[in-house]
Amino acid sequence: MMTMVLKGLSALGFIAVSAMFLIWLERKVSAWIQNRLGPMMTGFQGTLQPIADTIKLLLKEDIVPKGVDFLSWWLAPFFVTVPVVMAFLVIPFSSKWIVLDLNVGVLYICSVTSLCVLGIFMAGWGSNNKYSLLGGMRSAAQIISYEVPLLLSVLLVVMQAGTLSMQGIIHAQAHGWFILKPQLALAFLIYFISATAEVNRVPFDIPEAESELVAGYHTEYSGMKFAMFFVAEYTNMFIISAIAATLFLGGWQGPWLPGVVWFLIKAYGLIFVLMWMRWTLPRVRMDQMMSFAWKVLTPIALLNLLVGGWFMLK
Amino acid sequence: MGELFTVNMGPQHPSTHGVLYLELVMDGEIVLSCKPHLGYLHRSIEKIAENRTYTQFIPFTDRLDYLASMNNNLGYCLAVEKLLNIAVPPRAQYLRVIMAELNRVISHLVAIGTFAQDLGAYATPLFYAFRDREKIVELFDEICGGRLTYNYIRIGGLSGDVPAGTEQVIKDFIKYERKQLVEYNELLTYNVIFLARSKKIGILTQETAINYSVTGPMLRASGVKWDIRKEEPYLVYDKFDFDIPTGTAGDAWDRFKLKLDEIEQSLRIIEQAIGAIPEGNPVSKVNRVFRGSGETYMRTENPKGELGFYLVADGGLMPYRCKIRSPSFSNLGALPELVKGLNISDAVCVLGSLDIVMGEIDR
Amino acid sequence: MQNSEILTQIKNKFPDLFVEEQSNAVVIPKTALLGIVYFLKNEMGFTNCHCVTAVDRKDKMEVVYHLYSFSNHFMLTLKVMVTLDDLALESVTPLWRSADWLEREVFDLFGIKFLNHPDLRRIMNPDEWTDYPLRKDFKGRILFQDRRRKGLKDK
Amino acid sequence: MLFIYIKRIFVGFYSILKGLKVTFKNIFKKPVTLHYPVVKQPMKERFRGMVDLYPEKCVICYQCIRICPTAALDLGHKVLEDNKTKNITKFTFNAELCCFCGLCEEICPTDAIFLNKMYEVSYFDHKDLLSIDLMSNQKYKHVDGGVS
Numbered sequence: 001m002m003t004m005v006l007k008g009l010s011a012l013g014f015i016a017v018s019a020m021f022l023i024w025l026e027r028k029v030s031a032w033i034q035n036r037l038g039p040m041m042t043g044f045q046g047t048l049q050p051i052a053d054t055i056k057l058l059l060k061e062d063i064v065p066k067g068v069d070f071l072s073w074w075l076a077p078f079f080v081t082v083p084v085v086m087a088f089l090v091i092p093f094s095s096k097w098i099v100l101d102l103n104v105g106v107l108y109i110c111s112v113t114s115l116c117v118l119g120i121f122m123a124g125w126g127s128n129n130k131y132s133l134l135g136g137m138r139s140a141a142q143i144i145s146y147e148v149p150l151l152l153s154v155l156l157v158v159m160q161a162g163t164l165s166m167q168g169i170i171h172a173q174a175h176g177w178f179i180l181k182p183q184l185a186l187a188f189l190i191y192f193i194s195a196t197a198e199v200n201r202v203p204f205d206i207p208e209a210e211s212e213l214v215a216g217y218h219t220e221y222s223g224m225k226f227a228m229f230f231v232a233e234y235t236n237m238f239i240i241s242a243i244a245a246t247l248f249l250g251g252w253q254g255p256w257l258p259g260v261v262w263f264l265i266k267a268y269g270l271i272f273v274l275m276w277m278r279w280t281l282p283r284v285r286m287d288q289m290m291s292f293a294w295k296v297l298t299p300i301a302l303l304n305l306l307v308g309g310w311f312m313l314k
Numbered sequence: 315m316g317e318l319f320t321v322n323m324g325p326q327h328p329s330t331h332g333v334l335y336l337e338l339v340m341d342g343e344i345v346l347s348c349k350p351h352l353g354y355l356h357r358s359i360e361k362i363a364e365n366r367t368y369t370q371f372i373p374f375t376d377r378l379d380y381l382a383s384m385n386n387n388l389g390y391c392l393a394v395e396k397l398l399n400i401a402v403p404p405r406a407q408y409l410r411v412i413m414a415e416l417n418r419v420i421s422h423l424v425a426i427g428t429f430a431q432d433l434g435a436y437a438t439p440l441f442y443a444f445r446d447r448e449k450i451v452e453l454f455d456e457i458c459g460g461r462l463t464y465n466y467i468r469i470g471g472l473s474g475d476v477p478a479g480t481e482q483v484i485k486d487f488i489k490y491e492r493k494q495l496v497e498y499n500e501l502l503t504y505n506v507i508f509l510a511r512s513k514k515i516g517i518l519t520q521e522t523a524i525n526y527s528v529t530g531p532m533l534r535a536s537g538v539k540w541d542i543r544k545e546e547p548y549l550v551y552d553k554f555d556f557d558i559p560t561g562t563a564g565d566a567w568d569r570f571k572l573k574l575d576e577i578e579q580s581l582r583i584i585e586q587a588i589g590a591i592p593e594g595n596p597v598s599k600v601n602r603v604f605r606g607s608g609e610t611y612m613r614t615e616n617p618k619g620e621l622g623f624y625l626v627a628d629g630g631l632m633p634y635r636c637k638i639r640s641p642s643f644s645n646l647g648a649l650p651e652l653v654k655g656l657n658i659s660d661a662v663c664v665l666g667s668l669d670i671v672m673g674e675i676d677r
Numbered sequence: 678m679q680n681s682e683i684l685t686q687i688k689n690k691f692p693d694l695f696v697e698e699q700s701n702a703v704v705i706p707k708t709a710l711l712g713i714v715y716f717l718k719n720e721m722g723f724t725n726c727h728c729v730t731a732v733d734r735k736d737k738m739e740v741v742y743h744l745y746s747f748s749n750h751f752m753l754t755l756k757v758m759v760t761l762d763d764l765a766l767e768s769v770t771p772l773w774r775s776a777d778w779l780e781r782e783v784f785d786l787f788g789i790k791f792l793n794h795p796d797l798r799r800i801m802n803p804d805e806w807t808d809y810p811l812r813k814d815f816k817g818r819i820l821f822q823d824r825r826r827k828g829l830k831d832k
Numbered sequence: 833m834l835f836i837y838i839k840r841i842f843v844g845f846y847s848i849l850k851g852l853k854v855t856f857k858n859i860f861k862k863p864v865t866l867h868y869p870v871v872k873q874p875m876k877e878r879f880r881g882m883v884d885l886y887p888e889k890c891v892i893c894y895q896c897i898r899i900c901p902t903a904a905l906d907l908g909h910k911v912l913e914d915n916k917t918k919n920i921t922k923f924t925f926n927a928e929l930c931c932f933c934g935l936c937e938e939i940c941p942t943d944a945i946f947l948n949k950m951y952e953v954s955y956f957d958h959k960d961l962l963s964i965d966l967m968s969n970q971k972y973k974h975v976d977g978g979v980s
Contacts, residue, residue, distance in 0.1 A: 032859045034441035040867050083947040130321050134343065134658070202436060203507055212662050214328060281848065282507045283434025285659045286343065296841060353801035360786070373933035374858035438855060445735075445864050452876075459878035459947070465933045473938060479876065501854045504843035524724050524747065527775030538747070545750060552683050609702075611728075611743060611754065624741065626732050647778045658740040676801055 002192065006114070007099045013089040015235050020050035022234040025170065029275045060223035065128060068220070075128030077228035079119030083112045086237045089190045091242050094252045094259030105166035107159060109243060110151060113198070117143040120217050122209065123229070127220040135216025138286055139207035141198055145293045146204075150194040152301035153187040156308045157247045160184060170251035177250040183308035188248040190301045192270075195240040197289070199233065202278040206286055241270035323659075325354050326405055329432045330380035332672030338653075338661070341509050345661045348650045355676035363636035367532060368394050368469060368604045371636070376623075378461035378674040382423050384454075385613075385616045386674075387467035392548055393612035393623035394469045398402065406471040407550050412484070412587045413466065414549075415580040416454075420447040421541035421617035422531075422573040422580075425669040429570055430502055432666030433511050440503055444516065446494050449487050454583065465501035471598030481588055488581045495574060497618035498569050503571060516652045516664035519564060526648040529641050530574060530619025532668065535568040542615040554586045567669035573669075605629055618669055640674035683721065683751055694729060702741070702754035710757055711767045715743075717755075718772050722748040724772030729780055731787045733813045738789055745798060759789060768794040786811035875949040880934045881913035882950045883925045885966040889944035892918045896936035896945050905945075906935065906963070924963040927953065948972070 024047060025040070031038025036280040039046025064070070092098040103106050117140055124136015158164060160181070161172035178184040197204035208216035218229045245251060245266035252259030284292070321338045324330035337349045359378065362372050376383040379396045388410055392537045395402065402410075427443030457476050458466035459595050466473055481486035502508050519529065523536040533540055541549040559575035561568030606627040613622040619641025628634040645668050653661040689701065694705040705713055717720035717723040728743040728810055734800060742755040742822065759766055769776045780791045781800040788809035791797055808815060866873055875881065883905070893908045908921040936944045950972060955961050964971055 029859075030437070031863070033437050034856045035445055035858055035861050035864045037863045037865050037867055040870075101468065131673060179495055181410060202434065205434065211660050212329065274857065275866060279438045280501070280851050281435060282430065282502075282505065283659075284507050285511060285657060287657070290509055353799075353803075356801040358786075361810055361815075364811075369935070370899065373901050373931050373935070376933075380884055442858075448864065455876045455879065456880070459876065459880040459934060460932070461929070463933070465935075473934075474878075497854050500850045502851075504847055505851050506847045507742065521724075522774075525774050527725055527727055527773065540747070550726055564688075611752070613727075620727075622743070624730055634734045637728070637741075639728040639730075643778065644775055647775060651774075672701070 019231045019234045023050045059226040061255040067128040069126040072122040076123035080218040095186040124217040135207040146194040146197040153191040179248040196309035199236045203281040223232040231297040272276040359677045371380040382421040383464045389614040389621045398606040405594040408591040472596045493514040501613040518530045536564035567666040765790040880947040884948040902929045923966045
């Protein structure tokens with residue numbers, strides 16, 4: 001019991017540190033891509049910038065806008081943050097470092113992360129702001145429709161590994177990562193695209209859509225509540241990258257270095273790709289995004305599942 | 315049809331390019347009607363003009379289209395010169411052409427960057443555009459001491475000759491910018507998301523464009539081969555060889571692509587002008603106090619469209635009336651027609667493709 | 678078509694207008710405005726209403742139209758005199774959509790009413806304001822000249 | 833039909849990869865911005881900063897006052913007893929009105945009035961900004977990097 005608590009607490013600590021690092025990394029990556037310097041004043045190369053940001057957000061007044069639906073407005077940040085923390089339960093950092101190796105790990109993580117949409121929709125509805133409402137509506141439609149290709153691509157991995165346990169999937173990749181198999185490489189691509197949509201990153205950042213909806217569902221939030229959305233967004237990013245690393249890139253397996261280092265390298269490498277995409281691509285339109293999900297990704301994922309399954313049967 | 319609701323877009327909104335306020339009536343995400351409200355940046359520049367001497371008004375023209383101050387200076391000075399029949403030294407004429415075209419390039423660069431920003435390409439194209447723009451801004455800083463409000467062109471000439479070495483800087487920039495244009499094409503123009511977002515959005519037909527008195531890149535994107543620099547050449551534009559790029563569909567993508575093409579044409583003009591620039595003193599010896607009478611209408615090709623100055627003089631030191639026909643004002647007039655029935659994302663895209671500057675709309 | 682030809686054609690059709698010497702502008706009576714603009718647009722090819730503005734001549738207002746013909750490459754300056762006791766004029770917005778905002782601007786700055794305009798509101802200044810800033814008798818807060826006089830009074 | 837559909841997907845992916853290539857190349861380029869408050873860019877030769885004056889050069893011709901488009905300058909003088917020499921009583925500059933156009937510098941016959949290189953000008957009191965005494969040699973002393 002004690003070890004469980006300790007593990008849980010260390011996961012929480014990791015969330016905070018990881019989110020801070022990711023915020024710094026995002027700023028720096030954007031700066032590098034745009035030939036800028038990025039944050040420089042706090043610490044070496046601005047490494048302490050997220051701490052300064054946190055202090056600023058903590059000290060900010062918690063503004064309650066007039067006419068909000070108080071309960072849903074107040075609860076929304078928690079509904080966004082809690083599933084993200086819950087997902088850490090089954091993320092395998094190394095062969096030993098996992099809070100709880102559930103035998104339905106993949107199912108658990110997929111169901112828990114899709115709870116986020118509830119919080120986002122509550123934020124959009126409760127804010128009593130038209131921009132927020134549009135953002136929340138878009139988010140609900142987007143996350144639910146991208147769940148389909150995402151699960152279809154994960155399903156192929158589960159079929160290949162023969163288990164739902166995260167550690168079991170990693171062990172199944174002992175003799176070659178899943179991404180090296182052609183049908184699973186396509187599944188990885190589908191997973192990655194739909195996961196990008198799942199966490200509202202560019203080119204699918206439609207719920208936030210700065211140039212259209214100001215800030216989308218979190219327009220009306222300030223101070224710590226905004227910080228919770230922020231942390232949830234970046235931790236979500238880490239989670240989808242961690243899942244991708246586990247399911248397709250062999251998890252913590254790798255030569256020479258300890259497992260946890262390999263795992264973090266893979267996860268943060270994928271996060272870098274996400275950031276790189278964010279600072280390059282324009283945003284797609286709502287209807288285009290939906291038609292992309294239903295007319296391109298889902299058929300390909302289904303076909304991929306069929307073909308992959310046929311190969312496995314042979 | 316669901317419940318209609320009104321969204322007040324602006325005056326503080328990330329993509330309304332300044333302080334434009336659009337009142338959008340929407341059904342879900344579809345814009346049913348759009349009503350622009352202007353005047354948040356109104357300074358009554360036309361009244362100011364009536365209280366200033368002809369020379370004193372030049373700094374105020376900088377504040378019209380603040381992304382293309384040189385062109386505004388030029389338009390105003392040409393109008394006064396036409397009114398008062400003042401001759402301009404040949405070197406000044408060539409330098410004016412070079413400055414106007416350089417300013418056109420950087421104005422279009424900002425337009426490209428902000429349009430990409432409106433389509434959701436987070437800041438990167440904008441920063442690339444500003445990085446390239448910076449080279450010219452630095453050059454202008456060296457030539458006239460200002461980075462945004464240049465106040466360089468004077469009635470009858472320029473405020474001073476360009477410093478030594480300017481020619482080389484411009485030549486280097488042309489080489490650099492040509493390379494950069496390829497990069498913009500790779501990053502934006504033919505990107506699949508960019509194409510999907512801007513193709514067939516906000517189509518402006520030829521007849522509508524002319525009826526709305528839309529000018530500049532917007533008119534040309536609709537397929538009208540029209541450029542004041544060719545049709546009624548002022549300065550020494552008739553000595554240069556350049557094309558008028560035109561679009562075919564008149565959609566947002568055409569307007570974007572046209573700006574890239576126009577940058578290329580401007581670079582061509584600059585290249586020729588640098589080769590043919592005569593020696594001499596560009597600073598004219600004319601007095602700074604003028605008295606004129608009569609009236610004149612002078613229009614020049616600004617980056618955003620045709621900038622017209624209608625000057626009425628009554629023999630006094632100051633213009634009796636100075637009407638500024640600003641291109642963005644007329645171009646924005648077509649917006650309600652263009653965004654009707656579009657998605658809100660597309661409405662933002664159309665607004666970005668109009669390339670407006672509130673400084674000259676509100677005046 | 679030559680410029681003079683266009684002017685003669687207009688003159689043949691509407692004999693009661695005259696051409697102002699100094700500015701080469703066609704001055705027309707207020708009542709003939711609609712007839713002449715319909716003629717200009719439909720028969721002379723002036724498809725573009727480039728600019729609409731007004732000039733306060735103290736004893737009267739002068740509304741100036743700059744019309745352009747893309748086919749003839751000709752800019753026509755049309756002037757209509759409006760007397761101070763009846764500051765109203767027919768709107769040309771049904772012909773040229775571009776006149777919509779330009780007429781609103783003239784209304785805003787000079788107070789000249791445009792009849793049959795679809796949406797005649799002030800375009801830049803606040804709706805509840807009653808002054809018209811570009812009229813010559815308008816007195817704002819501190820105008821530039823007052824400031825200048827103050828600066829020079831030690832001389 | 834299916835072929836076109838697949839081809840469109842591939843072309844789309846290729847164009848996205850091309851865009852990613854452009855941004856990736858830029859990661860390794862040198863930053864074009866400066867670490868501003870620490871590293872400062874030298875101002876250009878003709879940069880137009882705050883209005884400044886060499887009081888001894890001024891001949892009280894009032895040309896700068898007349899050309900100023902915003903009436904930002906204020907000059908007063910008195911004639912001494914000998915009826916020849918003039919003395920400046922006040923020469924103030926209103927930084928709030930000034931539009932930094934440089935017309936005064938251009939018209940000055942003795943180059944007495946000029947625009948210096950200062951661009952970081954801030955005051956604790958708004959009133960100080962409204963009448964900066966150009967005759968004083970302390971006028972821009974408190975400003976970081978202020979000359980004269």
